Amino acid sequence: xxxxxxxxxxxxxxxxxxxxxxxxxxxxxxxxxxxxxxxxxxxxxxxxxxxxxxxxxxxxxxxxxxxxxxxxxxxxxxxxxxxxxxxxxxxxxxxxxxxxxxxxxxxxxxxxxxxx
Amino acid sequence: xxxxxxxxxxxxxxxxxxxxxxxxxxxxxxxxxxxxxxxxxxxxxxxxxxxxxxxxxxxxxxxxxxxxxxxxxxxxxxxxxxxxxxxxxxxxxxxxxxxxxxxxxxxxxx
Numbered sequence: 485x486x487x488x489x490x491x492x493x494x495x496x497x498x499x500x501x502x503x504x505x506x507x508x509x510x511x512x513x514x515x516x517x518x519x520x521x522x523x524x525x526x527x528x529x530x531x532x533x534x535x536x537x538x539x540x541x542x543x544x545x546x547x548x549x550x551x552x553x554x555x556x557x558x559x560x561x562x563x564x565x566x567x568x569x570x571x572x573x574x575x576x577x578x579x580x581x582x583x584x585x586x587x588x589x590x591x592x593x594x595x596x597x598x599x600x
Numbered sequence: 601x602x603x604x605x606x607x608x609x610x611x612x613x614x615x616x617x618x619x620x621x622x623x624x625x626x627x628x629x630x631x632x633x634x635x636x637x638x639x640x641x642x643x644x645x646x647x648x649x650x651x652x653x654x655x656x657x658x659x660x661x662x663x664x665x666x667x668x669x670x671x672x673x674x675x676x677x678x679x680x681x682x683x684x685x686x687x688x689x690x691x692x693x694x695x696x697x698x699x700x701x702x703x704x705x706x707x708x709x710x
Binding site: 515517519524525526527528529532534542574576578587588589590591592593594 | 633635640641642643644645648688690692696697698699700701702703
């Protein structure tokens with residue numbers, strides 16, 4: 485258990501409201517990720533972080549911002565939620581368990597967001 | 601854009617049979633990984649195969665990788681009801697990110 489906690493796990497919000505999802509880890513992993521999962525699209529990377537205050541965009545970053553002010557927390561913010569952002573959001577951390585340099589990902593349990 | 605595409609999108613087999621899923625990708629990779637996702641849960645890592653490997657085994661799982669064809673396959677032998685899940689391939693290009701495919705939904709019929 486890599487100790488990832490996502491909150492909230494379920495949320496319904498109205499179009500135009502801001503929403504923040506939190507990912508908390510307990511094991512000091514450097515890399516953290518936010519993915520969204522939608523039918524027919526699989527998982528798509530929104531943003532990721534490679535250290536405190538170090539973040540970068542993924543393939544679907546428009547409409548999202550992130551912050552990482554301390555190692556254990558990675559926040560995903562929807563500044564003004566839209567119906568197209570209704571999705572399941574997964575936080576993940578990178579585990580370097582392979583001595584050959586292959587990195588695997590450990591996922592949280594997901595946050596179900598509905599924008600009405 | 602998706603790097604990996606799984607085939608088939610959905611697969612139903614009888615318990616005890618073998619299940620084969622395929623993954624194709626577009627660019628060169630450092631390694632390819634397979635993950636499983638049970639309904640309503642996060643993804644769980646199953647197995648990793650490096651670009652210089654052709655086959656790898658882990659329990660009832662067998663993964664092959666053909667870098668010339670940019671494809672991989674996941675074989676689950678002697679399937680069980682508990683294997684019912686979605687399976688995703690993910691490619692690592694050495695750029696700190698994994699890119700996932702769209703998944704194969706496997707149903708094992710008791």
